[in-house]
Amino acid sequence: MTENIPKIGKRSLIQLAGWSTLAAAAALVGCGKKEEAAPAAPASAPASAAAAKPAPLKIAFAYVGPVGDGGWTFAHDNGRKALEKEFGDKIVTSFVENVPEAADAERVFRDMVGQGNKLIFGTTFGYMEPMLKAAPDAKDVKFEHATGYKTADNLRTYDSRTYEGAYMAGVIAGAMTKTNTLGVVGSIPIPEVIRNINAFTLGAQSVNPKVKTKVVWVNKWFDPPKETEAATSLINGGADVLMQNTDSPAVLKAAQDKGKRAFGWDSDMTAYGPKAHLGSAVINWAPYYIKATRDALEGKWTTGKAWWGVKEGAIDFVSIADDVPAETKAKLETVKAGLKDGSFVIWKGPITDNTGKVVLEKDKAADDEFLGGVKFFVKGVEGKVPGDK
Template identity: 85%
Template structure:
């Protein structure tokens, strides 16, 4: 029973009581008074929990990207308890089948849906247009709708910090990156990794091998092996499994973890992990929905918001490198340090950012070039 109905009932009961008392029928008024009191003090009906669904591109046990998102989902459950009910579907392809998954989630009563990879953008837009009463959150995309907003983490900040450590530890001055798909997000991370390494070691060169998938451990292993054979002795990846770190462990080289703390996958090889904490954003988005404050827009969170960190630094990393890492982390947190500040040139010698110029988010979101020091060409650059 709603509060307004209870109030009306109580008011009516009181009026009846007054009438009965006026007629001298006190013995009949007592039960009515008790009913009025009970109606007024009855607890409000408990609202139905908000149903929230997550679509994952990989398995929750990938140790990287999807594992990090699922940790964020668990943080939601811890924060809101029985106010929400969460569910997930793993290994949803970045294809038309994603649309079927989203519609199935809606059919199950979910009112807030998180799509956690770039390739879900178009299917999610299509479904969002058909279901205006459902709120959609799309990770790493750039298209929005009245009931669909985007969110991302500044993974390039983690890549830069990884570069600081990698540049301090390499013996060959050659780093290797296993790239997933050549979109601006991944190219930006490769470049930032290189810039971080060059900040402590100007001799750094970076080699890249693309696998054109987010999660394919055999391909990632093959790519990592190729980089090591090409002279790279410290590796990073922008793929979703721990295969690159495992390969470095097997080959006696070093590597950094990506998206999640991967130290357990290659203890001897592991130099540290660039991690994403999705929890703070997922908590904010859910609170917005619960409180009726949700609105469309774009969010891009980093070290400042507690979304990016570099953790579990290896014991043998020199003290000066650890100090540099902490200095960068503190600067990113308080805004006193900017990664993408000119002069920056591409690997063909063209200036892409003038001296003292600071890249804005539009610039960062459209990066399609390699910085100086990265070998080769960006796939599909037409050169």
């Protein structure tokens, strides 16, 4: 920062300094002191490593919720911290939390660009259009959008196969339910969430064909009071094992308060309801964030789409409750190993929707295009998808 210098300009200061030097020299001569030749200036040293070191890459994250939500945003922030550990002083990270999925998000992204960030992560579906608007005006910035499907020259998408975690939770739910009624607190009825509800049900049916799944929507990602209300409604309707596709541990807490069982989602939520907790379907964003950052640092970043799961180390199921039967734990490990090496496929026909329509023929495996457009409930899920005619 330049200091403020009152009344006198920098040019005058330079002149005063010159007069002072002349006066000092004259005084030395007057005293009979012999001037010695000034030592030769050392040859210019080669630029030091520090001087040649490039400026750190500035990376910014936009979060839809608070970093302390215990779920979705907490998992993303753990990924950000993993970046700092991996790359050290090669990068500088920052984040803005509670960014709404609305037009104001565009202002946040433009502000991040203005602050010199060259890699920007938008961590929720609703940021897709705001990022698409900001990206063309910042061609030297790389934008990364989580869970979206639209790309641009400097914007790519990334996602985690959360349906794999949902399926594994279902395997346990099917074995642990006593009422054969499962409950899901749904956030927003987009394919991602509908797919997870279906995968949870398919996992449960793989060990218990009698199960049915009830769904209550809250139409928000993070709203603990609404999540609690929805969980209570499901329990009152007979559900004794709950899962959620929302961002807080409110559902797990509600299950513990009511003497029921539930799962952690996105992060390990054991601590929020240890008596109710059956296990947590977690997302590890670190592998992708490290790859994306390395791509940017090495000039290898290109647009495209990434969808990572158990195979890439992005999805796992952890902290299984002690009272889960050994055979159920063994089945879960078999599923996990199959997802990792590709020998097990969750979405493989025959699969029918809850109206009896075949949506996936026998022995046919769903591709990512099919999974990206799931807008139906599978057999066993009660009700209709909101907006479905």
